[in-house]
Amino acid sequence: MSIFCTSVIRMNASLQRQSNISSDLEVSSYYLLEEWTLNTPDTNVKMFLIPPIVCLVAGVLIIPSILFVIFSRFNIRQETRYMLLGNALLCDLLYLLLYTLSAALSTAHVSLPKEACVLQLFSLAVAYCGGLFTAAVMVLDTYIAILFPLRYVAILPSSRTRKVIVLLWVCSGVLPGVFFLVLSSTHSFVPCVLEMCAIPVIILLTLSGTSAVKLSFWLSVMVIFLFLSLIFCCYGVLYFKTRRSGIWENICSRASVTFLMHNTVFFFYFSPLLVLFVESFLYINIVIGLQTSIWISLTICNVLMILPKVLFPFLYGLRYREISASLRSLVRIKRLHLVSPAPSPS
Template sequence: MDFPGCASVRRANRSAIRLREMEFNRSSNLDDTTLLLLLEEWSLTPSGTNTKMFLISPVVCLVAGVLIIPTILFVIFSRFKIRQETRYMLLGNALLSDLIYLLFYTLSAALNAAHLHLPKEACVLLLFLLAVAYCGGLFTAVAIVLDTYIAVLFPLRYAAILPPSRTKRVLVLLWMCSAAFPGIFFLVLWTTHSFVPCALEMCSVPVILILTLNKTDAVKLCFWLSTTVIILCLSVIFCCYAILYFKTKHSGIWESICSRASVTFVMHNTVLFFYFFPLLALFVESFLGINVFIRLQTGILVSLTVCNVLMILPKVLFPFLYGLRYREISASLKSIVRRKQLHPLSPAPPPS
């Protein structure tokens, strides 16, 4: 599908592109048509075809995620005792968000690598679902930390504070917040006409980030609002873990570096680091790009690395480093495997 103006962009002569290559390497403060033309031409050049290598990471992570995440979700939802506990419901919600994000982002990256263009409405819907899934995983990670905080500091009142019925309401609230936050951002982009039609045709998340962050003050306001929310989430997590450490440092669970508490603490922080570091790196790169401190080509490569590698990696690490550390889940998986291995074969019928 072609949008008005997109065809004229592609009909621009090659000499204009060559004349602007120096400007492309020097600045990111360009008009929409010029910027999109340069981005598209850059992606189609021999050096730009190397960007298809960034598709390997989403595909590999999707395959690994499809193999492990549905298995853990099956264990959680098939065991009544497990699915009634708050920590497992939060874990299942985080895994479901990550699986949705892996599916939709790999689809977006594959379509863009194959130069298959989506209608504008389909691209906007795809981007919105990606934002909802990512926010769902992010907010659930914060909820998991808060759940750990309550369970450790208030063990006798934990069941009364977070019964299964209240946890289900918390999950509904998390999804509502996950939809509302990107919904406000998309509404601002739509009402201020900050969505570039040709960029929506390409439907590449890194390219759209580069284009939209070159826009109006309203978009920059959303950018700083998103940064504030991320910093608040990080602050909540840091405060919870700091309080937990100082409250339990005299209990003896931290004496051995190989103790389960120490290893679990390291695992949790590793997963959370991989969740939040890509966002911080993306915000720093976007800030530098907005203020023309880095070249546009460098900004695109950084955005590709962050979006296709760093933001995808924690989605696969989370079930391995976090989910499989729960004894009930690992024991259930082992029992399922053992049951399949020991399943007796039906005896052959006796000879007549």
């Protein structure tokens, strides 16, 4: 954050103490921003930029390849599971790109216009919700395919899947849209917050906001939490329904390994919300201080929420035989082109 912005925080805070016009919430928000700016070492903050960059590089290496296979093969892109997988990967790639850009700009103390910051935050929320909601629908798709194999095609044809994907994007826009509408109507953002545009700071300010803002925040968290609970419940039902079929007898069987991988990925989706819930409870009840809450928020945003985005294509997408076979064939064709002998002289 710029020195000018820091001076504005100090000046406004002193004016509020003298005139006693603004609320205690705004004064505490100014102090929180000043604490973040003056007492947070730049070196330690820059270290938190490494995980998003590493995950972005890994995601860019694998996600576009899987998307190319899905959208270039007619027989693959007509199947419901691959259409949903492509949508989830697209959301994850968008989230990785936007968050890494946001973290880099925040670390470099680059000020953004208010409109650009709001657009960036809204796009991040839409991408995160889109990936999570699509993952939940993917689990429901697996649930229907296993428990109702004869009716699966009638329940989820490709035409209906396209409508479901459009509905997912609409829902992904509505949930954060309501939250941002509450923020704008209650004027909860104090000056320099959107200029700073640091997501961990905005989370802390949200937790210190008005009752309407807190209610909207916790309702959003609960909706996401319910989707994650739905995912785990579906996997639990699938396990108990199929445990006597013989596919779980060998611990190294494909079903066991796939089940373990999928639950590992979704655990990483689940853990950031759990940590955020505990951290928020401790911070609101003054069990932990501001500095501790800042480092926990940085860990949640820069590590825990980023990690499942890059694990998803490796542990989920590459498990599909058609996709892995298509990727291997593409690599094989590329190698043949690279090592093809030159034509002999006539």
